[in-house]
Amino acid sequence: MNRRGKRKIYPIFLPNAGCKTRCVFCNQIIMTGETIPNIAELESIDFSNVDEIAFYGGTFTGLNKDAMKRLLMISPDIPKRISTRPDSIDEETIALLKDWNVQVIELGIESLDDGVLECSKRGYKAEEALKTIEHLKDEFEIIAHLMIGLPNDTRQKDIRTVQLLLDSGIRVFRIHPTLVFKNTELEDMYRDGLYTPLNLVDAIDTVAEMVALIECNNGQVTRLGYHVPQSQMEYLIAGPYHDAFGDVVRSTLIRKIIEELHIKKVTYSTKYKPWFYAHGNAGLLVERQEIEDVDNSDVLLFDELSYAQSLELLINRLERNPRIEVI
Numbered sequence: 001m002n003r004r005g006k007r008k009i010y011p012i013f014l015p016n017a018g019c020k021t022r023c024v025f026c027n028q029i030i031m032t033g034e035t036i037p038n039i040a041e042l043e044s045i046d047f048s049n050v051d052e053i054a055f056y057g058g059t060f061t062g063l064n065k066d067a068m069k070r071l072l073m074i075s076p077d078i079p080k081r082i083s084t085r086p087d088s089i090d091e092e093t094i095a096l097l098k099d100w101n102v103q104v105i106e107l108g109i110e111s112l113d114d115g116v117l118e119c120s121k122r123g124y125k126a127e128e129a130l131k132t133i134e135h136l137k138d139e140f141e142i143i144a145h146l147m148i149g150l151p152n153d154t155r156q157k158d159i160r161t162v163q164l165l166l167d168s169g170i171r172v173f174r175i176h177p178t179l180v181f182k183n184t185e186l187e188d189m190y191r192d193g194l195y196t197p198l199n200l201v202d203a204i205d206t207v208a209e210m211v212a213l214i215e216c217n218n219g220q221v222t223r224l225g226y227h228v229p230q231s232q233m234e235y236l237i238a239g240p241y242h243d244a245f246g247d248v249v250r251s252t253l254i255r256k257i258i259e260e261l262h263i264k265k266v267t268y269s270t271k272y273k274p275w276f277y278a279h280g281n282a283g284l285l286v287e288r289q290e291i292e293d294v295d296n297s298d299v300l301l302f303d304e305l306s307y308a309q310s311l312e313l314l315i316n317r318l319e320r321n322p323r324i325e326v327i
């Protein structure tokens with residue numbers, strides 16, 4: 001753990017390694033500026049101060065078994081986390097992951113709409129993704145990765161995807177808006193007029209609704225939006241990018257609660273203060289009472305409603321008054 005009590009995760013990035021196909025939006029070397037690391041160099045690193053080693057990027061379980069084993073054998077006592085996709089994991093691999101101390105699987109679901117999956121060239125259907133979750137969920141902690149704004153996607157499909165995942169037992173999510181990067185098939189689709197990215201306002205609005213649904217079902221969102229390194233910004237061609245996407249989503253969600261539920265007063269621990277002031281919320285017409293963070297106090301009230309109750313009411317209201325959408 002570091003001084004703030006957070007687990008120290010050592011990230012090792014394996015861009016596009018093990019992927020059997022190329023999804024239309026993906027070129028991880030362009031998106032991250034990372035290249036495949038040398039295994040011998042990784043083996044020489046001292047990981048003694050690390051709580052967990054994470055293999056991000058690519059399809060870890062699509063690597064050949066020898067490479068997979070060699071990577072998992074690095075500091076074998078340290079728990080591992082891997083990223084993969086739902087159609088690249090079989091019984092033999094599951095056994096290997098368990099044997100080699102893999103505890104968390106970051107599963108690239110992206111969508112549970114077959115049309116979206118097909119247009120994005122994901123190579124599997126929703127049913128297969130749900131079966132994989134069923135298979136893995138008792139053995140590993142699963143973090144579901146979702147994308148919004150993929151080809152053929154709509155807000156309703158995004159909300160339905162979240163609902164299906166919650167129903168399947170998933171409680172931890174990462175959500176990203178689709179961005180158009182250079183040297184991807186999506187770039188060609190965009191330039192040929194076959195793909196229109198979401199605008200930033202719609203992307204933020206949709207993700208705020210997804211977060212509300214997740215959090216009112218005891219779920220959590222561990223990351224929102226992409227980090228695009230400064231060195232790679234020149235390759236970002238289009239799409240709803242914001243360097244503080246997650247903070248804007250959070251402020252938008254708070255604003256929706258206050259406005260939709262006609263909240264008169266908010267009471268909150270100091271740690272939540274940015275939620276009520278940042279990204280346009282300073283002008284909200286609501287009485288604010290701030291409670292000093294003493295003994296890790298955790299106060300978050302909208303009039304007399306708890307945060308969870310507010311989210312539930314907000315979701316009900318949005319379900320009753322869905323925005324008109326052409327599918």
Ligand code: SF4
Pocket residue numbers: 016019020021022023026027028057058059085108
């Ligand atoms: S999105 Fe994931 S599975 Fe698809 S090409 Fe990129 S790394 Fe591979």
